[in-house]
Amino acid sequence: MQLDERKKKILQAIIRNYLETGEPVGSRTISKYTDLNLSSATIRNEMSDLEELGYILQPHTSAGRIPSDKGYRLYVDTMLEEKEREIQEMKEVLIEREEKTDQLLKQVARVLADSTNYATMISAPAIRKNKVKFIQLSKVDPHQILTVVVVEGNVIKNSILHVEEELTEEMILKLNILLNTQLNGLSLDEINLGMISAMKAQAGIHSELVSGVIDAVADAIKADEDMQIYTSGANNIFRYPELADQKKASELINTFEEKELLSQLVNDTLSEEESGKNAIQVYIGDETPVQSMKDCSVVTATYELGEGMKGTIGIIGPKRMDYDKVIGTLKTLMSQLDALYKK
Amino acid sequence: MQLDERKKKILQAIIRNYLETGEPVGSRTISKYTDLNLSSATIRNEMSDLEELGYILQPHTSAGRIPSDKGYRLYVDTMLEEKEREIQEMKEVLIEREEKTDQLLKQVARVLADSTNYATMISAPAIRKNKVKFIQLSKVDPHQILTVVVVEGNVIKNSILHVEEELTEEMILKLNILLNTQLNGLSLDEINLGMISAMKAQAGIHSELVSGVIDAVADAIKADEDMQIYTSGANNIFRYPELADQKKASELINTFEEKELLSQLVNDTLSEEESGKNAIQVYIGDETPVQSMKDCSVVTATYELGEGMKGTIGIIGPKRMDYDKVIGTLKTLMSQLDALYKK
DNA sequence: GTTAGCACTCAACTCTTAGGAGTGCTAACA
DNA sequence: TGTTAGCACTCCTAAGAGTTGAGTGCTAAC
Known part of the structure; x- marks a missing residue:
């Protein structure tokens, strides 16, 4: 037939x-x-x-x-x-220029949830492959050393290291130079054990401090391992009777709270996107990588905040979601995010 | 009668x-x-x-x-x-020594939710009254200056400022000294307009940079305005039929997701605690400061991570919650957090 | 002050019934 | 051959009736 x-x-x-x-x-x-x-x-x-x-x-x-x-x-x-969508007007006002990316993302999630009546999620840009740009040690206290690591994309990471014996300013200057010359421009993959032990040797009695710093650098680069994900509108699922029964709702709410599960969705979207597929993915029912969403549909999109930093936006609703509108909205949103960071 | x-x-x-x-x-x-x-x-x-x-x-x-x-x-x-409670053994294993406070808090929320079967929340320590301890400017790029501010309690805040004309290393050193001598040891209240304009005058052509830094300092100190709150176990409310109907569940879930509402609870707890009340507060039904929880009971406790940094833990459940167990668990937990930071 | 007994109430459950929406099939029509 | 009208059948749903059982309030007796 x-x-x-x-x-x-x-x-x-x-x-x-x-x-x-x-x-x-x-x-x-x-x-x-x-x-x-x-x-x-x-x-x-x-x-x-x-x-x-x-x-x-x-x-x-x-x-x-x-x-x-x-x-x-x-x-x-x-x-x-x-039919290519007549563009859904987004409440542009709400997306003010915000210095802080995480604030912006939270806001995007909320606006999306409000305007679509579905649950939304957004992951912060991943920076996996970025390189070390700048390292700085400073003495805060006699026994506390502040480490600041800046990686490409201006993601900053810092931590405070405790040292037993006080370091002289001169020593710190030396370490700063050592670290910057050695590590600058390298990505995580490129920093290997050989380099580390060479640096330790050069640092002499402060070799322990060097390991501390290296750890901090590693932390900074793989910050996305515990990926930041913001959600909003989880309670929207109660609008749809087919999702609102206790068992399903409970599972879904849990998925939204334990962001780990959502990161599967993010990873799947990113890898699909890398393999050349459309920027907008639609997962219907069982197609989803997240078990608890097998009664939902999920529409995801990849966005880019310049310099190759990519994040994912997802809209989670019932299978009978208004695909038209959702996809339209996502497209608009993506172009707006784009415009925002072109500035 | x-x-x-x-x-x-x-x-x-x-x-x-x-x-x-x-x-x-x-x-x-x-x-x-x-x-x-x-x-x-x-x-x-x-x-x-x-x-x-x-x-x-x-x-x-x-x-x-x-x-x-x-x-x-x-x-x-x-x-x-x-009867003073026979102490509920807490799964101590789960609370490993963690450098990162936020990781620790997330874990605490989760463990609590798992062991009590109620919903939990925990607010990160407030640092409102803390003082500037250390300020550092560094040149990352010809046109980008990294600002790092450390306040008491080792909370670190940083941002990147864009400058039109390139600064010499010498100039940066001068600014560093200026900022540190002027602001060190001051809290937000103590930094007034007079000081700021005096500093601007001293900075000469770089007065703009000074304002940028001042803003960063202000940010660092009032970081708690958008208070960090972690939640866990929201789906536990489905265990209790009296809370699990759609309307109530939806409201509660929303409250948990939009942390703003929870911060009322935190503030109320902190102020009650300051006024000399017991460290553990119990809100029953309408007593709660959060409307959506009027069919719940909420047990909150204040914890301290040294240096006067206080946070709040809350357990939200049905009115028929096991008050005994919850209060016992909270007490144990608080002493453990205490011990953790005495180290 | 305590208790047994009894009439009464009311939610919850079961069973039945009726109604209605929708299907599948068949036969007739163009 | 495709389309349609008609009809029997299925099954969900809502409504109503009857039953059950837990629980109360009251009274009279101990």
């Missing part, structure tokens, strides 16, 4: 209707509210075919039909590309 | 039983499962009195009784002080 034009139209009508109402949709509804001018009986025949093809399914006999994951997939893949 | 010893015992029995089961408790239950040796009829009379006194209430005629807020309050205030 083939999926002809009429079947596609009917499928589209079913999905549209289901997105709106959340109720299984019957043949009579389709017959009445489309311009196909077909009787409900004909629609029934077609629907029967569509079910056989796996695009829709019946929750139980004598209920209407609801889209299957495969149906949603088709909808998202083909029907959507027909 | 007076609350005699026997009434107290019956009230206690009612509350205990309700805490366990979550179901309204009837006279017969009390008659059977206490050592009072009274018939259910007598208990009924007493219960009727207790209801008149406002300690218990009936959800509807012909249901058992449940404790009122007033009843819980009495229970927490008096019954609990009788």
Whole structure:
């Protein structure tokens, strides 16, 4: 059996209707509210075919039909590309120029959640491959040394090291020079054991301090291992009865709180994106890398804040989410983030 | 009418039983499962009195009784002080010595949530009154100056300032000395406009840079304005049917996600604590400063990480939470945090 | 002051019923 | 051959009736 034009139209009508109402949709509804001018009986025949093809399914006999994951997939893949979206006006006001990236991200998550009524997440830009740009030790106290490491993209990381014996200013200057000349411009992969022991040798009695600093550098570069993820609008899931029952809600809420699980989503999106796919990914039902979201759909997008720092935005909602609107909104948002950092 | 010893015992029995089961408790239950040796009829009379006194209430005629807020309050205030708790063994292993305070706090929240089955929150130590300890400017790029500010308690804050014309190393050294001599040891309140303009005058053409640095200092000190709060176990609320209905759950989840609301709780706890009250606060029902928690009980405690840096821990659960256990756990935890930072 | 007994209340559960939405199938029509 | 009308059938849902059981309040007796 083939999926002809009429079947596609009917499928589209079913999905549209289901997105709106959340109720299984019957043949009579389709017959009445489309311009196909077909009787409900004909629609029934077609629907029967569509079910056989796996695009829709019946929750139980004598209920209407609801889209299957495969149906949603088709909808998202083909029907959507027909018309490039009339752009959803984003409340631009809310995104003021903010120096602090994390503040900005939180705000983006919130605005998105407010305007879509879905749950949202956003990951801070990953900086995995960045290089050391600047290292500075300073004496804060007789026994405390402040280490500051700046990596490319101006991500700053610092820590305080405790030293047993007081260091002279001169010694600190020397160490500063040593560290900067040795490590500057290197990424984490490039700093190997040989280099470290050579540096330790040069540092003489302060070799311990050197290890401390190296650790700090390593920390700074792999800061994204415990990736920062901001979420908002988790309570929106209660808007959708199919997600609001206790078991599912509890699992989802948990996923949102323990950001570790969300990072799978981020990683998956980033790797998909790297492999040349579209910047916007749609995961429907079981396609998601996060188990607890198997009853949801997730739309993710990759954004870039210049200098190759990439982050991920995700919108999590019911399978019957308004794909049109969500994808439109994400596109707008991405171009705005882009514009923001072009400045 | 007076609350005699026997009434107290019956009230206690009612509350205990309700805490366990979550179901309204009837006279017969009390008659059977206490050592009072009274018939259910007598208990009924007493219960009727207790209801008149406002300690218990009936959800509807012909249901058992449940404790009122007033009843819980009495229970927490008096019954609990009788026996100082046999200390709940905390999974000490989980609290490893962690350099990073925020990591530690996250872990504490999680452990608490796991071991109590309630939702938990923990606020990072406030550093409002701390003083500037160290300021350092360094040139990262020809046009980028890194500012590092360390305040007491070793909280470090940094930002990158953009400058139009390149500064010489010498100039930076001069600015460093100027800033450190002027600002060292001052708290935010003590840095006034007069000082700032005096410093600007001394900085000459680099007065703009000075304002930048001052801003950074201000940021560092009032970092707690957007207070860091970590939460865990929000999904535990689904364990308690009386909180798990959609409306309440949605509100609670939202409160947990938008940490702003929780900060009211933190502030209230801190101010109560400052006014000499006990270190552990119990908010029952309407007593809470956070509207959305009016169907919950909240137990909060203040902890101290040395040097006067105080934070708050909160446990949020149903009114029928196991007050005994929660308070015991909090006490243990606080002494452990104490020990941790005595080291 | 305590207790036994009894009538009464009310939520919760079960069972039944009716209604309605929707399907699948068949036969007739263009 | 595709489309349609008609009809029997399924199954969910809501509403109502009846039953059960826990629990109360009151009274009278000990």
